[in-house]
Amino acid sequence: MSASIDLKNLEKKAFRSVHQDGLWDIVIGGIVLSYSALEYSTDSEAFPLLQFGLCLVGLCVFELIFWVGKKYFTTPRMGLVKFGPHRKRRMLTMMIVLGAIVLVQVVIVVGSILLWRNPGWAASLGLASSSPDNGRLLVAFIGAMFVGPSMVLIAYFNEFTRGYYIAFILSLGVFSLIWFHRPIYLTISALLIILPGTIFFVRFLREHPLPPAEGIHD
């Protein structure tokens, strides 16, 4: 009997169950939605302040939704669990890899600014673009590469399967935002992330009713 117990699969199933409430999707989509508010522009002078306010309020609201959702909805239904050292090592590896990616991104941003301000350097390196469209395409591609791979890594290390979908939608949203100059694409991407998350959350609540009072073991 024990020979048929797949312990790795059992651990994986237990670990993945932590993400089934859809709250990660909602908070990631919410963060993107909040930042998308910064991309809209009008002629009004008061608008930038309003944008920052909207962004800040959005970030706070979605963080609050995540915190309240985990504390008052998920944990009482799902219970608490601590995983073994293997998971802690995996998280540490993820932090190191993500840190390295952020470092590369900083180098790319600083390099881009330097080349932007010194066209001569760009020309000497063969990076000067004759067409503004090519330049924008490159920036759109780099923008998409900033968000996509990081999200893929988070999805991989956390066994968060929907994270791959989020990475794709996010990359597409950022690319479209830069390429078409239309913030609505980022807003749509955010909604395409929040919507499945909300469906998962509702489904989670339906499938996991609160355990009876005696179930809350004290």
Place this chain on the structure above:
Amino acid sequence: MTDTGFHPDRSGFSEIDRLVHEPARLMLMAVLYVIDSADFTFLMNQTGMTWGNLSAHMSKLEEAGYIEVEKSFKGKRPNTMLRLTPQGRAAFQAYRLKMKQVLDDLPE
């Protein structure tokens, strides 16, 4: 009656830890073996057991020294976490090996 040539070694079967061998407890110990610790609600979700059933099996495992109960407070709410003791881990590992050995010894 024909002799199949297979004569099981009864001592192998008798060495199987019956406390672990019971399916519900085996499932419970397997879940606890792959994690660090968990509370009752999480274990109920993972094993599909009712609270009463889980509680009964936990008591037996605790009496045998296979699991330990850690009581603490999360804010104002009491929180009970359960984990396998080193003895419990060793018992589960020994059970796996024994079962594998016993099943491998069976003819095709």
